Amino acid sequence: MKARIDYEKLMDSKVYTKACIRLKFPNETIVQVNFALMETIGDIYNFLKENIVANPNEEFYLFTSPPLKKFLDMKVKVFSENLHPYTLMHVGYPNIGKYF
Numbered sequence: 001m002k003a004r005i006d007y008e009k010l011m012d013s014k015v016y017t018k019a020c021i022r023l024k025f026p027n028e029t030i031v032q033v034n035f036a037l038m039e040t041i042g043d044i045y046n047f048l049k050e051n052i053v054a055n056p057n058e059e060f061y062l063f064t065s066p067p068l069k070k071f072l073d074m075k076v077k078v079f080s081e082n083l084h085p086y087t088l089m090h091v092g093y094p095n096i097g098k099y100f
């Protein structure tokens with residue numbers, strides 16, 4: 001009986017395969033991108049460097065708020081950081097000083 005209840009709970013739970021991440025820049029521009037849950041924070045940085053950021057050599061970082069958390073470990077998976085199903089991440093530039 002307990003196994004059946006556990007099975008029913010599992011069937012009713014939501015299963016996500018992607019994370020919809022909105023990247024907000026200091027000038028209030030927002031870019032929305034879908035990432036697979038098994039992709040890494042490094043993949044998000046690479047996407048920004050290759051497609052969005054004007055100067056790929058420019059230093060930037062990603063963070064969420066609240067609670068304030070910087071994402072600096074490039075090997076951590078999107079799923080592990082609990083960024084699914086939707087997350088707003090901010091793009092900060094150390095030389096601008098808009099964020100922290």
